Amino acid sequence: MARPFFAEVILLLTTWIAGWGWIFSKEATTEMPTFGFIGLRFSAAALIIFCLCFRAFRHVTKSQWRDMIASGVLLAVMINLWMYSVVTAPTLGDGAFIMSLSMLVVPLLDLFWVRKAPSSAYWRSLPIAVLGLALLTLGNHSSSTSSQGWFLLTAFTQAIYFRFNSDFSTRVPLLPLTTVQLGVTGLISLTISGIWETWSTPFSSATWSWFVASVVIATSLRFWLQLVGQKATTPANAAVIMIMEPVFTLLISAFWYSEQLSATKLAGCGLILLAQLFYRFTLSRQLKRKASHA
Template sequence: MLPERRGDLLILTATLLASAGWLFSKEAISALPPAGFVGWRFVLAALILLPFCYRQLRATSFANLLKTAGIGLVMTLNLIFWIQAVMHSDGIGEGAFIMSLAMLMVPPLAWLLFRERPGRQFWLALPIAVTGLFLLTSGNGLSLSLGQLLFLLASVSLALYFSLNSRFARRVDPMALTFVQLAVTGIMHLGYSALFERWPEQVAPDIWGWFAASVLLATSLRFFCQSAGQKFSNVANAALIMMLEPIWTVLISVFWYHEPMPVQKIMGCVLILLALLSFRSRALYEWYRNRRAMKVRRET
């Protein structure tokens, strides 16, 4: 198999695992305290990754480790909003599409924080995304439900994480970066859980099964597949494949939770996908043009 195809397959596997992670998490927190669940999920996932990034961690300067941990605090905020949103929502498909809007929230945050003006693609995609969000969430009239509001806050905090992480990620090995941020997120959630949550005296075996799937499949294996896939897959392919995550999540939610998907919500999801494709259109065109030029050079 060609390396690029292998990379695409790994990225596709990562999106499927990420989508399944929504189901694993919602089932697990039906009996486990949400912050405690996230804490142990991320701490254990970090420990599983540790043998694969120990050398890279030792080679990273203390200053860079501190900055990585600081960005991990933003991830912590994102996970707080996300897990609460999952807990307060009847389904997960709608939330996955709201979370996918984080990509479109990055340019205005970069404009606010780093004085980087959004490009033309952002302004073209923005009204499409806003219309899609309105159709997706207007089942309750003009007001947002608690779950929808929490998903929107999670999307904004995820965009902030992307904005900060993209400016720093190249300084630290990806596996080391992932380990530190997972560990920080897990430790912070465990601290909150110890102070404010109470664990049940008994937990059913199937709940521990969902928890194990969250740690091993939706976190450790997912991040490994994503990191490994990005080494071989080109940026444009990876971006397109990762857009499939909310689609898989909707299918899982409709099948497992019988989440209603009336025409209005379907149209909202379609418009959000169109907005994301429009936003990435220039990058996709540049990738296609460069690839075509390389093919012509090889043939001549």
């Protein structure tokens, strides 16, 4: 199998696992407290990755520790907002598409943060995404509108995390960065849980099974596969493939929970997906054109 094709298959598998991760999390939190689940999940994942890279921490400097902890705090805010959105949402499919809008928020952050204007491809794709979001919210009950609002807030938070994490990742070794991010998220989530949540134990064996699947498959295995895939392909190819996560989430949640989306909502999901694909492919062509004229 050719190496680029192998990488694309691995990344496609990664997005499929990510889609199942939404199910694992929602099922586990039927008994586990929401923030407690996130705390245990990310602490366990951090411990697993630490065992694989503990020698790399010998070379981490004080300034790198500050960067890693700061990025961990950003991840903790984003993940806990996402988990609350998942738990309170009546359906997962439309929430996954709203979350995917974070990739279209990042260029806006660059506009205000580093005064870097988005490309023309971005401005042409943004109205398509906004129309898709509008269609998703049409005819909603108050509970659906509320959960979609939480997903939208999470998408903005995720964009902030991605924006700053791209800077952190250039200054800090990848595996120590990931370990600390997961560990900080776990500690903050357990602290929130200890203050606001009540633990009713023991949990059923089914709940523990969902928890183990979340830690081993949806977190540790997914991270490892994503690293393998990204190393063997271009960032542009990886970004396009990772856009498939909301598609898989929609299909898996429809299968698992027998969710049914109206034609209007399906059209909204389709427009959001179209906006992202249009942005990625148009931007890629523009970059290639600039490179050829350089």
